[in-house]
Amino acid sequence: MWETVIGLEVHVELSTKTKIFCGCSTAFGAKPNTQCCPVCMGLPGALPIFNGEVLRYATMAAIAFNCEISKTSVFDRKNYFYPDLPKAYQISQLYFPIGKNGKVPIKVGDTEKVIRIHEMHMEEDAGKLIHSEYDNETYPDYNRCGVPLIEIVSEPDFRSSAEVIAYLQKIKSICEYLGISDCKMQEGSMRVDINLSVRKKGEETFGTRTETKNINSFRAIEHAIEHESARQIDAIESGERIIQQTRHWNEDKRSSYAMRSKENAQDYRYFPEPDLLPLVVTDEYIESVRASLPEMAESRKQRFMSDYALSDYDASLLTASLHTAELFEKTLSKINMPKEIANWIIVPLQKLLNERGKTLDDVSLDPDNFAEVISKVTSGKINRASGMEILEAMVEAGGKIDVDGYIKEHSMEAIDDDGLIVDTVRKIVGANPASVAEYKGGKTKVLGFFVGQVMKELKGKANPAKVNEAILKELSK
Amino acid sequence: MDITKYTALEIGQMIKDKKLTVRDAVLSVCEKIEKTDGKINAYIRVEKEKALIKADEIQKKIDEGTLTSPLAGVPIAIKDNICTKGTETTCASKILGGFIPPYNATAIEKIEDAGMIVIGKTNMDEFAMGSTSETSYYGAVKNPWNTDKVPGGSSGGSAAAVASAEAVCALGSDTGGSIRQPASYCGVTGFKPTYGTVSRYGLIAYASSLDQIGPLAKDVSDCAALLDIIAGHDNHDATSSDREYPSFLASLDGDIKGKKIGVPRQWFEKGLDPDVKKAVLCVADTLKSLGAEIVDVDLDFIDYVIPTYYIIATAEASSNLSRFDGVKYGYRAQNVNSVDDLFSKTRSEGFGKEVQKRILLGTFVLSSGYYDAYYRKALKMKRMIVEGFENAYKKCDVLLCPAAPTTAPKIGESLKDSMKMYLSDVYTVSVNLAGLPGLTVPCGFDGDGMPIGAQLIGPQYSDADVLNVGYAYQSHTDYHKHTKEV
Missing domain, CATH: 1.10.10.410 (Arc Repressor Mutant, subunit A)
Incomplete structure (x- = not known):
């Protein structure tokens, strides 16, 4: 009889080569403070210059999320003190974001639903704090400062964690297809804050909501939603009131704690960023970006069905993620056996990945290698069981092995004599x-x-x- | 050779003509500083050794003929809120103590490319917040005309250095009058260019939408020559204009026949010192005698400029100065027990009272629930000021008014009554709010012998016109040539 109401704020790191307001590299994993300059470190006197590539990426996203695109969007300063934020303000967009009123269709089981996007804006990322066990000190790493982000704010349209996951997978898939982000939650290139409240089924008004932060995997999202929903229901049933607050999720302990409540919420003192001019986009610009959009999941699925005679089911599975679709087509370019390749991807490969809690983001399977294994099986050079074994070895090795060597080493050659x-x-x-x-x-x-x-x-x-x-x-x- | 009585262009010419070496120019200025600055406190830091090394490099290039700027080899003083690579830059604040910028401001790059020699960093109001140059962590600057009086501010060190011949010329910055008002108090020529003319990259921001770097010098020609060097589009500053500028120096012809000079009568009423009023109205007579036409104009926003300015400037300042938190550079408080404690102790100990007051004011006007009542309303008022000027320029080419309502007050007087100090900006702040060019030229002395400055204000990008009116005036007067031996 309880209903959970969820809205999401999703941050997606854009994979432009350089940062949003300076020329520093955005590459992940470099040594601390090796990818920064006076601008992204906020040194006195340094000024931001907007990277036009970020606008192009954000416009692509706004189109893909069916947003209205603001002809004039403005950067604002969001002011707060924190050691990982060297200017003590984040350049973001509040009053005139690049995108508004979007729609993202999702599918859970056989049920289709449209999630409304309230707004989508561009902003810069902050740095990271690294705690050193060696001397018990905290050091800032500013490499991530100024990495471009889009923040996608949904309406409170979700009623279950399954819907949330379906939506996030859709966002991830769209961003991957657009080539604007890799959306890896573990690396922080996709971050999700969950606004959640509960109410009795049939009630019109929303309950008091909490915001849960620090969620680093799809699994953690599910856990955090279940936990927070149960916590609020328990509280209300035992006569307590829900306090509007921000909570910090701890996946190891499967629990959350309150970081701050509304009373001591930060006042960000937003105001228009005087160092940057308003961004003006023309209809021609929007149309040129629209015309340059790559083939997206839905049209690729239709193409797979018509060109390769695949079923709706197979084509959906193959195109849900860009990596899967790409593996399929690249393998197909080596051996023209669409149904056979589809079966290999959908059944044994998917099983191997699932068992390891991985996806094709983590294991970039080499299409040449993959085609080699399949053709060896179909031509009878090895039997199917050996093929499966080699595929497993490939997944274990991170995507590529010496197939002939492996067959020899394990005496898998079929007797052809x-x-x-x-x-x-x-x-x-x-x-x-x-x-x-x-x-x-x-x-x-x-x-x-x-x-x-x-x-x-x-x-x-x-x-x-x-x-x-x-x-x-x-x-x- | 004592070069201190010559203008920057004259010194540049002497160097070109091999009548003077760059080294001797530097030594002469340094000698004057050593002799005089104990009484004036115009400099926070003098970089004699660096300047001498640079002088030899520049001399070589001049001899080789690779430097052609008319100011090549001329020493210049730089306000301490403009970043100089490798030289401590403090904004006259304790909180930036020890901060050595790893990069040059674009204006400094251009100054150095032209072959000018940075001689030192001049004193100022802390973070350019003040109109007297008394709020410096490094002590108050004295007015060379009377060391009991302030030099004005916030570029008081730059103005006093030029006035006392401790500098041939200088760069300052102007957010609400910080070049034009001290120029007036010290009897030198100071110019604030149209917003966007000079790159702000490397200028430590007070109020980003109002700040502009500009020259202070002995006369309009020197200002124009300096502007030729520092003006121009910069890829590091999104607010810098991408216009092409003709040579400001070359466009000075002194011909102002038929130019319409607007006199805003409302600006000559209450609060204006009678000596200042008389001197500035005399400028109108002089310009008329040179063929200009004097017209009355209506500028009725004068009562609103101070609140509008202090809301916008402090709002931006509260954000711009947030980065000084003790984490990355400059002063850091000791004995702290948390990150928040580090922030608040560092800022409480590192910022002076006036800066703290303005940060608090700016934080207040931006805070939730007050934004609409203050900040948004101030933005509306700013729009009306822009329109007010636009209407005035339908009737005239350049406006004439005082640079400040009085001559320099006594040291200590203004800090006791900050409202009075804020009101002393009444003739200058609207120029920043509208992003216009404004020039101060010396135009007389009060009964105590203190200099008076007249201000000429033009529409956006009329910098060359404004300078030319000032040039015409200086071609027929000698107030800018008066000096006072300290």
């Missing part, structure tokens, strides 16, 4: 006259028995097509 196969077939057929009689009497099922016996004799490595052929030939004598 016609003489040996024919000799073995003759031996088995000769040793089982009763079964031969059954076959000749019309019981063709015994064929399987002969194949099994031959395979057993040849330790499972014989080319099955050749074995079949040889048995039929022998029996027809």
Whole structure:
């Protein structure tokens, strides 16, 4: 009888080569404070210069999220003190964001739903604080300062964690297809804050909401939503009032604690950034960005169905993530067996990845390698079980191995020697006259028995097509 | 050779003509500083050694003929809120003690490319917040005309250095009159260019939408020559204009026949010292005698300029100065027990009283619930001031008014009554709010022998016109040539 109401604030790091207001690199994982300059470190006197590539990426996103695009958008300063924020203000957009009133359709099971986007704006990222165990001090790393972000603020349209996950996967997929972000939650290139309240089913007004931060994986999102929803219901049922507050999620402990309440909420004192001019985008600009958009998931799915005769189900699964779709098409360019490749991706590969809690973001499977394994199986060079084993080894090795070497090392070559196969077939057929009689009497099922016996004799490595052929030939004598 | 009585252009010419070496020019200025600055306190830091090394490099280039600027080899003093690579830059604040910028402001790059020699960093009101140059952590600057009096501010060190011949010329910055008002108090020529003419990159911001770097010098020609060097588009400053500028110096022809000089009568009423009023109205007579036409104009926003300015300037300042938190550079408070404690102790100990007052005011006007009542309303008022000027310029080419309502007050007087100090900006702040060019030229002395300055204000990008009116005036008067031996 309780209903959970959720709205999301999603930060997505844009993968432009350089930062939003200076020329420093945005590459992840560099040594601390090696990718910064007077501008992104906020040194006295330094001034921001807007990177036009960020506008292009943000415009692509705004179009993909079906937003209205502001012809004039303005940067504002969001003021607060924190050691990872060297200017003590973040350049963001409050009053005139680049995108407003968007819509993102999602699908949970067979139910379709549209999530409304309140607004989408551009802003700069802050740095990171690194706590040193060595001397128990905290050091700022400003490499991430000024990395461009878009923040996508949804309306409170979610009613379950499944809807939230479906939406986030959709956002991730869209950003990947656009090539504007890799959306890796673990690396922080996609960050999600959850605004959640509960109310009795059928009620019109919203309950008091909390905001939960520090959620670093899809799994943690599910846990945090379940936990916060239960916490609020418990509180209300035991007569307490929900306090509007910001909570910090701890995935290890599967619990959250209150960081600050509304009473001592920060007053960010937003005002227009005087160091930057308002951004004016023309209709021509928007149209040129629209025209340059890459093929998105839905149209690729339609193309897969029409060009490769794949089912709606297969095509949906293959196009849900850009990495999967790309693997499919790249493999297809090597071996023209769409259904076979689709089956390999959808069943064994997906299973191997799931078992490891990974996706194709983490394991970039080499399409040449993948095609090699599939064609070796379909041509009978190795059997299907060996193929699966090699695929597993590939996943373990991070996407690529020496297939021929592996086959040799594990003696997986199918026995292709016609003489040996024919000799073995003759031996088995000769040793089982009763079964031969059954076959000749019309019981063709015994064929399987002969194949099994031959395979057993040849330790499972014989080319099955050749074995079949040889048995039929022998029996027809 | 004592070069201190010559203008920057004259010194540049002497160097070009091999009548003077760059080294001797530097030594002469340094000698004057050593002799005089104990009484004036115009400099926070004099970089004699660096200047001498630079002088030899520049001399070589001049001899090779690779430097052609008319000011090549001329020493210049720089206000201490303009970043100089490798030289401590403090904004006259304790909180920036020890901050050595790893980069040059664009204006400094241009000054150095032209072959000018940075001689030192001049004293100022802390973070350019003040009209007297008394709020400096490094002590008050004295007016060379009377050391009991203030030099004005916030570029008081630059103005006093030029007035006392401790500098040939200087760069200052002007957010609400910080070049024009001290120029007036010290009897020198000072120019605030149109907003966007000179890059702000490397100018430590007070109020970003109002700040502009400009020259202080012995006369209009020197100002124009300096502006030729520092003006121009900069890819590091989004608010810098991408116009092409003709040579300001070359456009000085002194011909102002038919120019319409507007006199805003409302600006000559209450609160204006009679000596100042008389001297400035005399300027109108002189310009008329040179062929200009004097017209009355209506500028009725004068009562609103001070509140509008102090809301916008302090709002931006409260944000601009937030970065001084003790984490990255400059002063850091000791014995703190949390990050918040570090921030608040560092800022309480590192900023002076006037700066703290303005940060608090700016924080207040931006805070939730007050933004509409103050900041948004001030932005509206700013718009009306812009329109007021636009209407005035339908009737005239350049406006004439005082640079300040009085001559320099006594040291200590203004700090006792900050309202009075704020009101002394009444003739200058609207120029920043509208982003216009404004020039101060010396135009007389009061009964105590203190200099008076007249202000000429033009429409946006009429910098060359404004300078030319000042040039015409100086071609027929000698107030700018008066000096006072300290």
